[in-house]
Amino acid sequence: MHALEMRDVSFKYKGSKQLALEKVSLEVEKGEFVTLLGCNGSGKSTVCLLANGLIPHALPGELSGEVRIFGEEVRQKSVAEFSTKVGIVFQEPESQLFCMSVEEEVAFGPENLAVPREEIKNRVEWALDLVGMKGYNDRSPFSLSGGQKQRVAIAAALSMRPEMLVLDEPAYALDPVGRMELYSVLKELKEKYGMTVVLAERDAEEAAGFSDRIVLMDDGKVIEAGPPRLVLRDPGRLRGIGVVPPQVSEVAALMNSRLKVSRFSFLTVDDAERAIVQELSSKGRPGAR
Amino acid sequence: MIPSREAASTVERLVSVQNLKFTYEGGIEALRGVSLNIDRGEYIAIVGGNGSGKTTLAKNFNGLLRPTSGTVTVKGRPTAQMGVAELARIIGYAFQNPDHQLFCSTVEEEIRFGPLNLGYSENEIGTKVERAIDAMNLGHVRMSAPLSLRLGERRRVSIASVVAMDPEVFILDEPTTGLDAEESRELMERLNSLNNDGKTIILITHDMKLVAEHAKRVVVMARGRMLLDSDPRGAFSDLDLIRQSNLEPPAVTLLSHRLSDYGIPQDIISPEELVLHVMRFGGGS
Numbered sequence: 001m002h003a004l005e006m007r008d009v010s011f012k013y014k015g016s017k018q019l020a021l022e023k024v025s026l027e028v029e030k031g032e033f034v035t036l037l038g039c040n041g042s043g044k045s046t047v048c049l050l051a052n053g054l055i056p057h058a059l060p061g062e063l064s065g066e067v068r069i070f071g072e073e074v075r076q077k078s079v080a081e082f083s084t085k086v087g088i089v090f091q092e093p094e095s096q097l098f099c100m101s102v103e104e105e106v107a108f109g110p111e112n113l114a115v116p117r118e119e120i121k122n123r124v125e126w127a128l129d130l131v132g133m134k135g136y137n138d139r140s141p142f143s144l145s146g147g148q149k150q151r152v153a154i155a156a157a158l159s160m161r162p163e164m165l166v167l168d169e170p171a172y173a174l175d176p177v178g179r180m181e182l183y184s185v186l187k188e189l190k191e192k193y194g195m196t197v198v199l200a201e202r203d204a205e206e207a208a209g210f211s212d213r214i215v216l217m218d219d220g221k222v223i224e225a226g227p228p229r230l231v232l233r234d235p236g237r238l239r240g241i242g243v244v245p246p247q248v249s250e251v252a253a254l255m256n257s258r259l260k261v262s263r264f265s266f267l268t269v270d271d272a273e274r275a276i277v278q279e280l281s282s283k284g285r286p287g288a289r
Numbered sequence: 290m291i292p293s294r295e296a297a298s299t300v301e302r303l304v305s306v307q308n309l310k311f312t313y314e315g316g317i318e319a320l321r322g323v324s325l326n327i328d329r330g331e332y333i334a335i336v337g338g339n340g341s342g343k344t345t346l347a348k349n350f351n352g353l354l355r356p357t358s359g360t361v362t363v364k365g366r367p368t369a370q371m372g373v374a375e376l377a378r379i380i381g382y383a384f385q386n387p388d389h390q391l392f393c394s395t396v397e398e399e400i401r402f403g404p405l406n407l408g409y410s411e412n413e414i415g416t417k418v419e420r421a422i423d424a425m426n427l428g429h430v431r432m433s434a435p436l437s438l439r440l441g442e443r444r445r446v447s448i449a450s451v452v453a454m455d456p457e458v459f460i461l462d463e464p465t466t467g468l469d470a471e472e473s474r475e476l477m478e479r480l481n482s483l484n485n486d487g488k489t490i491i492l493i494t495h496d497m498k499l500v501a502e503h504a505k506r507v508v509v510m511a512r513g514r515m516l517l518d519s520d521p522r523g524a525f526s527d528l529d530l531i532r533q534s535n536l537e538p539p540a541v542t543l544l545s546h547r548l549s550d551y552g553i554p555q556d557i558i559s560p561e562e563l564v565l566h567v568m569r570f571g572g573g574s
Contacts, residue, residue, distance in 0.1 A: 039469035176537035242469035247540040250560035
């Protein structure tokens with residue numbers, strides 16, 4: 001059984017003339033970290049909203065094809081039923097935070113499911129620890145920095161103990177340090193907890209380094225899906241569909257073209273450093289100035 | 290500041306900030322003593338993380354905020370003595386969220402609003418509106434409702450409504466937030482051409498890639514103070530300073546620092562430059 005399975009899915013929002021998704025087929029395995037990469041209007045947010053049933057239950061429209069979330073057809077169950085399986089985090093942390101304290105915020109979901117008090121307490125502590133916000137229980141969410149707010153939003157999603165986490169451009173409103181904090185939490189979720197994650201982004205700079213797969217979307221369609229090295233090999237093509245290529249992948253592409261080879265492919269600064277050092281050393285030049 | 294630039298007869302000082310302090314109601318000290326000058330035709334990026342004071346500083350330039358202490362002078366006169374409309378003719382401000390400033394039913398009306406309020410004649414208004422529509426490439430949507438447009442277009446409408454007032458200085462607060470690569474490229478191209486026409490551009494941003502590609506001068510803010518005022522290369526060569534201000538250097542700049550043992554300069558700001566130096570050092574083709 002897949003965490004998410006979409007077959008030939010088309011969707012048109014109510015009142016819109018255009019298809020938001022056109023014949024999209026996509027599978028996400030349990031434990032996989034999948035990044036949906038595309039520009040505004042490419043359809044990545046629509047996939048996120050389908051992945052927890054907000055489409056079609058809260059946002060109506062014409063849906064065709066088959067969507068299964070952990071084996072359950074999306075039309076057959078309510079958003080509330082999916083909410084224990086799938087947690088979702090949106091662009092703006094302010095739009096998701098509404099409680100007086102961080103602890104209340106994170107406890108809100110399980111409280112609504114009538115989870116026993118002691119268990120809620122454990123979940124809150126676990127989730128806050130995981131996102132690096134331990135000890136912030138009594139703080140007002142609104143007194144936090146953008147990065148901290150978004151980490152509380154993730155903790156609030158995690159306290160439902162979901163099997164899959166869906167994040168729609170979670171770094172949108174964050175400054176560079178907030179962005180780094182957020183990505184280090186996502187990396188840890190993958191590496192330490194093996195959480196199934198679907199992340200929508202338009203800038204693959206950070207996600208390139210640790211995504212299992214990147215799904216490239218344009219104009220409501222999936223145009224390529226595969227390991228980051230493969231999907232990110234051509235920065236010009238990414239830019240052509242409104243996506244920001246990682247700078248290191250641009251460096252790799254330029255080196256390939258200058259040296260008329262195809263062996264360079266970098267996803268992280270570490271990757272690039274290693275390969276360039278090797279390249280320079282193999283030229284027989286001294287290693288230091 | 291370079292002495293020759295000071296001496297050049299063409300330099301005209303537009304904004305001068307002396308020991309500016311600003312405290313919000315409730316006691317938050319957003320600016321703790323900032324001094325800087327801005328001349329006609331400059332392209333400046335004011336950078337810093339959320340809460341660094343960069344937006345507060347810019348809002349003091351056009352009188353949206355008035356100094357708690359210190360002075361801001363615009364074309365030689367303290368803003369404390371100038372009216373909002375008078376300042377708006379000199380310094381235009383485009384907000385981060387375009388939806389906060391869009392309220393008319395068509396793009397054209399939206400753009401007319403500014404010059405109308407500044408009391409220009411119908412003829413002048415017509416000319417200014419056409420120039421603004423053209424400058425921001427909005428001809429195809431002039432009769433559309435602003436809020437029905439895509440974010441990239443809405444952002445350009447909000448900037449066009451500033452262009453229509455024909456100010457000498459443009460302040461743009463995070464103009465590319467939320468835009469995808471293509472929308473962002475189009476907008477930045479439009480801003481570059483305003484700058485080429487002699488307009489002064491002040492970009493408020495935390496996107497260091499944007500700064501590397503476009504700005505000619507960088508002012509780094511952190512905790513209400515100015516940490517640095519230099520050309521972009523100067524700003525990028527000091528990683529500690531960049532991080533102190535909650536910013537992150539572009540990946541290629543980081544890479545150039547890691548490769549410094551190989552004679553790669555540490556102020557690289559584009560992939561092309563980095564590869565050029567790697568090839569030169571490695572003796573590649």
